[in-house]
Amino acid sequence: MTVTAAPATQDLLPAVTSLRDEVGSTRLPFDLPGVPAAESGRRELLRQLDDYILPRLASLDAPLLAVVGGSTGSGKSTLVNSLVGSVVSAPGVLRPTTRSPVLVHHPDDERWFTPARILPDLARASGGSSVEGQATMQLVMSSALPPGLALLDAPDIDSVVLGNRELARQLLGAADLWLFVTTAARYADAVPWELLRQASERGTAVAVVLNRVPRASIPVIRDHLASMLKEQGLGTAPLFTVAESELDPDGKLKPEEVARLSSWLSALAKDARARALVVRQTLTGALDSLGPRIQGLVDASGAQVTARTALDKAVQSAYAAAIAGVETGMSDGSLLRGEVLARWQEFVGTGEFFRQVESTVARVRDRVVAAVKGEPTPSAHLDEALHSGVAELIRAEGQGAAITTSRSWRALAGGSALLQAHPDLTRVSPEFDRAVTSLVHDWQGDVLELVRNEGRDRRTTAKVTAYGVNAVGTVLMLVTFAYTGGLTGAEVGIAGGTAILGQKLLEAIFGDQAVRSMAAKAKEALLDRTEAAFHGERERFTGVLDEVDLRADQARTLGAAAAAVRAAR
Numbered sequence: 001m002t003v004t005a006a007p008a009t010q011d012l013l014p015a016v017t018s019l020r021d022e023v024g025s026t027r028l029p030f031d032l033p034g035v036p037a038a039e040s041g042r043r044e045l046l047r048q049l050d051d052y053i054l055p056r057l058a059s060l061d062a063p064l065l066a067v068v069g070g071s072t073g074s075g076k077s078t079l080v081n082s083l084v085g086s087v088v089s090a091p092g093v094l095r096p097t098t099r100s101p102v103l104v105h106h107p108d109d110e111r112w113f114t115p116a117r118i119l120p121d122l123a124r125a126s127g128g129s130s131v132e133g134q135a136t137m138q139l140v141m142s143s144a145l146p147p148g149l150a151l152l153d154a155p156d157i158d159s160v161v162l163g164n165r166e167l168a169r170q171l172l173g174a175a176d177l178w179l180f181v182t183t184a185a186r187y188a189d190a191v192p193w194e195l196l197r198q199a200s201e202r203g204t205a206v207a208v209v210l211n212r213v214p215r216a217s218i219p220v221i222r223d224h225l226a227s228m229l230k231e232q233g234l235g236t237a238p239l240f241t242v243a244e245s246e247l248d249p250d251g252k253l254k255p256e257e258v259a260r261l262s263s264w265l266s267a268l269a270k271d272a273r274a275r276a277l278v279v280r281q282t283l284t285g286a287l288d289s290l291g292p293r294i295q296g297l298v299d300a301s302g303a304q305v306t307a308r309t310a311l312d313k314a315v316q317s318a319y320a321a322a323i324a325g326v327e328t329g330m331s332d333g334s335l336l337r338g339e340v341l342a343r344w345q346e347f348v349g350t351g352e353f354f355r356q357v358e359s360t361v362a363r364v365r366d367r368v369v370a371a372v373k374g375e376p377t378p379s380a381h382l383d384e385a386l387h388s389g390v391a392e393l394i395r396a397e398g399q400g401a402a403i404t405t406s407r408s409w410r411a412l413a414g415g416s417a418l419l420q421a422h423p424d425l426t427r428v429s430p431e432f433d434r435a436v437t438s439l440v441h442d443w444q445g446d447v448l449e450l451v452r453n454e455g456r457d458r459r460t461t462a463k464v465t466a467y468g469v470n471a472v473g474t475v476l477m478l479v480t481f482a483y484t485g486g487l488t489g490a491e492v493g494i495a496g497g498t499a500i501l502g503q504k505l506l507e508a509i510f511g512d513q514a515v516r517s518m519a520a521k522a523k524e525a526l527l528d529r530t531e532a533a534f535h536g537e538r539e540r541f542t543g544v545l546d547e548v549d550l551r552a553d554q555a556r557t558l559g560a561a562a563a564a565v566r567a568a569r
C-alpha cells in the first residue's frame with residue numbers, strides 16, 4: 001500500500017536538493033564572532049538533509065525508522081534485544097557499551113537501508129565486523145520485527161566519548177521516531193532534556209520508555225516524568241514503563257515486560273496510516289525547522305561577504321590615499337625643499353631672481369650651456385636630487401599604504417588571520433623598491449619626450465638644443481613639482497618662488513601656454529606610473545582576498561533556495 005506521508009508537491013524534492021547543494025557550498029572562511037556556531041549549524045543542516053529529509057522525501061513509503069536513544073546504561077541495547085527476541089546488540093557492563101549503532105530490520109526491507117539512500121557517511125557492516133577508520137553501522141535482519149519498521153540501537157547521547165555523542169545526535173536526526181529510553185535514576189538529567197526540547201521544537205515524533213524502575217516506585221516516577229514531558233510540549237508522547245527485573249541468561253527481559261511497547265510498535269508497523277502520520281509529523285517538523293536555521297546561515301554567510309568587502313575597501317582606500325599623497329607631495333612644493341632646493345640654488349647661483357628675471361634667465365642659460373660643454377654639471381646634481389626626492393615620496397607613500405592597510409585589516413573582522421597567513425603583507429614587496437627606481441627613470445624619459453615633442457619647430461628646437469634637452473627636462477621636472485591648478489603658485493612659498501624662475505626659463509623657450517600643458521602632462525605621466533607601481537602592491541592584498549574561498553552571492557542564492565523550498569511546500 002502506498003501512503004502519502006507528507007503534503008509534498010512534486011517540486012519539493014528538487015527544491016530541497018538545491019537547498020542542500022547551497023548549504024553544502026556555503027563557506028564561512030572569516031573568523032567572525034559566531035562562526036563556530038554557524039559552521040556547526042551548517043554541518044547539522046547538511047547531515048539532517050542527507051540523513052533524513054532528502055531520503056524521506058524521495059521515498060515516503062520507506063520503512064519507519066525508530067531510533068532508540070538515551071543515556072549510557074539506560075538499557076537501550078537490552079531493550080532492543082528483548083523486542084527482537086535475540087541478542088542483536090551486545091549489552092554490557094562496561095560503559096559506554098554501544099559504539100557502533102545497530103540497525104535491525106525485516107529481511108524484506110533490506111533495500112531501504114543502503115548508504116545510497118540513508119546515512120551515506122556511515123559504512124555498513126554485518127555479523128559484528130567493522131570497517132577500519134570509519135564510523136560503521138551494523139545491519140541485522142530479523143523476522144521478529146514486522147516489515148515497515150526498523151529499530152536502531154544508538155550510542156549514548158551524553159557519552160564521555162565525543163564520537164558517540166556526535167553519532168547519537170546524527171542518528172536522532174535520521175529518525176522518524178525517537179524512542180527515548182531513560183531510567184528512574186537518570187530521567188531528570190540535563191542532556192536528554194536538551195535533546196527532548198529540540199525534538200519538541202522540531203516536531204519530531206517521540207515515544208518515551210521509562211526503564212529499569214523499581215516496581216514500587218513506578219506510579220510516582222511515571223507521574224513526575226509525565227508532568228515534565230508536558231511542560232516541554234511533549235505531553236502527547238506515548239510513555240511506556242518497564243520495571244527493573246531479572247534478565248534471562250543471555251541478558252534479555254522477559255517478553256511480558258516489554259509486551260506493551262512491543263505491541264505498540266507492531267501496531268504502528270502494521271498500520272500504514274498511523275505510520276504515515278508519524279512520518280508526516282517528523283518530516284513536516286524537520287522541514288519547518290529549516291526556515292529559521294537557514295536564515296541563521298544566510299546571515300552568517302552574508303556577514304562573510306560583508307567582511308570581505310570591508311577588507312577590500314580598506315585596501316582600496318589606503319592605496320587611493322597613497323596616490324593622493326603622492327599627488328599632494330608633487331604639488332605642494334615639498335619636493336622643492338631640502339636637497340632639491342640646495343641643488344637648484346647651486347644650479348642657478350644665488351641671486352636676485354625676482355628683480356631681474358631676464359638677466360637671471362640668461363644666467364641660467366649660461367649655466368646650462370656650461371653643463372652641456374662638459375664643465376662642472378650642477379644640472380646633474382639637481383637631476384639626481386629630484387630623482388631621489390620623488391622616489392622617496394613614492395616609496396614613503398607605498399610603505400604608508402602597506403602599513404595603513406595592515407593596520408586596518410588587524411582592526412577588521414577576519415583581517416588578522418589573513419595577515420598571520422601572509423606576514424609579508426605588512427611591508428612593501430621586495431620588488432617595490434626597484435619598481436620605484438625604474439618608474440622615476442621612465443618618467444624622466446616621458447619628460448624628455450615632452451621636451452622633444454614640444455620643441456618641434458625650428459626656433460624652439462634651436463633653443464632647446466642650446467640649453468640641452470636633459471637640462472630643460474630637469475627644469476621641467478622641477479616646475480612640475482610646484483605646479484598647482486595650472487599656475488606655479490606663489491602660495492607654495494619659497495619653494496614655489498624658486499620654481500617661478502624655472503618656469504620663466506621654460507616660458508622663454510616654449511611660451512607660457514605650452515609650459516602649462518607640459519607641466520600638466522608631466523605630472524599626469526608620473527601619477528600614471530605611480531598608480532601602476534601601486535597597483536602591484538595593492539594586488540598583493542586583493543589577491544589574498546580573491547583566494548578566500550567565498551562566493552560573493554552565496555547569501556543571496558542560499559536565501560533564494562530556501563524561498564524555493566517554502567514555495568514548493
Ligand SMILES: Nc1nc2c(ncn2[C@@H]2O[C@H](COP(=O)(O)OP(=O)(O)OP(=O)(O)O)[C@@H](O)[C@H]2O)c(=O)[nH]1
Pocket residue numbers: 070071072073074075076077078079090091092093094095096097098099154155156212243244245246247251253
Ligand atoms: N537486572 C537488569 N539489568 C539490566 C536491565 N536493563 C539493562 N540491564 C543491564 O544494564 C547494563 C546496561 O545495559 P545496556 O542495554 O547495555 O545499556 P545501553 O543503554 O545500551 O548502554 P550503552 O550502550 O552504553 O549506551 C547491562 O549490563 C544490562 O545487562 C534490567 O531491566 N534489569
Ligand SMILES: [Mg+2]
Pocket residue numbers: 076077078090091097098153154
Ligand atoms: Mg547499548
